Amino acid sequence: MVRVKTFHTADIMQNASKVFKxxxxxxxxxxFDNTYYAIDDLCSHSEASLSDGEVYNCKVECxxxxxxxxxxxxxxxxxxATKPVKTxxxxxxxxxxxxxxDNNA
Ligand code: FES
Structure with a gap:
């Protein structure tokens, strides 16, 4: 595992997301309500970016x-969708x- 520095907390609006490459x-x-989560941006169903989805109730909607x-x-x-996305x-x-x-991520 490697630890990677990403955005400042102020860079991501509440109930929104930002893609880190x-x-x-x-x-x-x-x-989500000033708690931060990280998931694969690619939806497990097809080619869609989850960061473009709506965030509510600790969920993101594709x-x-x-x-x-x-x-x-x-x-x-x-x-x-039936398969999870990685967190x-x-x-x-x-x-x-x-x-x-993961080192090979
Ligand atoms: S691409 Fe179909 S639910 Fe996300």
Missing amino acids: INDKEIAIVN PLHGAEFDLTTGEALTLP YPVSIEDGYLFLEI
Whole structure:
């Protein structure tokens, strides 16, 4: 695992998200009620960016077909998605968000 510095907390509006790119991977960092979560940006159903989705009730809704994903676990809560998306641990230090990412991510 590597620890990667990303955005300042002030860079992500409440109930919104921002994409962090690393090694060809795109991770959506989501601010839900000033708690931060990180999930793979690519929806597990098809080609859609979850960072473009609506954030509410600790979930993000895919903007393409409306599947909802749990921000804590990445679990697909509603169809048409059936597979989870990967989640990443987030920590805050000096106002910056850090992700724990597999070395080969
Ligand atoms: S692409 Fe996300 S639900 Fe279909």
